[in-house]
Amino acid sequence: MDAFEDLLARAEADPAVVGLVLTGSQARGTATVHSDHDVHVVVRSRNERWHTTRRTAELDEIVSTLDELADTSDLWQRYAFRGARVLLDRLGGGVAALVERQAVPTEAEATAWARDALDGYLNLAYRAAKSRRDGNALAATLDERESVPWLLTTVFALHSRLRPYNKYLRWELETYPLPEPWTAAVFPARALRDPIGMFPDVARLARGRGHGDVLDAWGNDLALLNTYV
Template sequence: MTSAEVEQLAADPAVEGLILTGSHARGTATVHSDRDLVMIGPAHYARRTATLDVAVVTIEDLADTSDIWQRYAFRGAKTLVDRRSGQITDLVHRQATPTAQEAVTWAREGLDGYVNFLYRAAKSRRDDEHVAARLDEAESVSWLLLTVFALHGRVRPYNKYLRWELETYPLDPPWDATLPERAVANPASLFPAVEALARDQGHGDILDAWGDDLTLLR
């Protein structure tokens, strides 16, 4: 779909809201990128092709923030049409921005999951189960990213946009644009920095609940 066709959709008065998401919204599109649109409008506009993905939702769907994974879709999104006097723009921002309580909940869940998989990996390495250890370390990365971004009051990025997020909205050191490589190479090496940040924000009880098991991670 061309820009002109998107403009044609936007001109339809039956379309209450039109939101551009994905790589075209974030300025990272390539020749292989389709256009991702979220629409509040007639159901017959919904489609998924090699060049266009139109998801038709209701205003209630857009207001529903219970699907944590879906929320990053709205990070950097551009509202093309808002015929609800700013309500749609506000809901897009709400999707992409966790509340303080949401961030705390995600950080605590993520921290416990991260420690859990690092502990499993450490035990496997101790027992010369190196393949199992590598698998557990790989699984820890998802929890690591959830934790780090939640501790900074953010939604965890999709892996495809992790570097874009860190370059566009930088975090304080050591969480710079090298994080993807470091997380893949050795997620356990980031534990001291995660621990320091978590304790600084009052989540030491999650770590302390692991007791002497933390010595394996250190």
């Protein structure tokens, strides 16, 4: 019995465990020979058997209480639950509902993230455009690279989605497709190669989602940005 099977057996035999959630590459079907198993062991409260997270080359045994699984304040951690597989749910779907809540933002959350990220993307795009205008290629390139995370967050939030980890960007777009030009075949490569050049597409998407005021707040600066995309 390997470490993963041993954990399943121990958890299923222990009524203190109310849920088991498989995340990561093993859950998403993207595992390689180097991939371990990431398993969240959900308990009502920690005890001597289930107390701390244990990590090995084969298995990450991540102990979480129900309250911790319900806490959505750690934004970056939430994508871990995208595509997760619930292996045990002694709450009649309650564990699955908490996993879904982690993986899918509310409309209010997505709106707030989109507006914040859009403004950050515009800031760096404008800085890059000014540097290009002034002949400072190094500064422009650095700003362009720095804009990529803001661009990714903006686009996914405008589609009411969490930004995926970079490792799973292509998997996300292939599994849960977005319309052109945000497809798996186009978006990842173009986001890296020409993030500022995507400004017109971002602007159209943002206005279509009702966030034209964020763009308009930049006033005449957008004219410079349009010149250098």
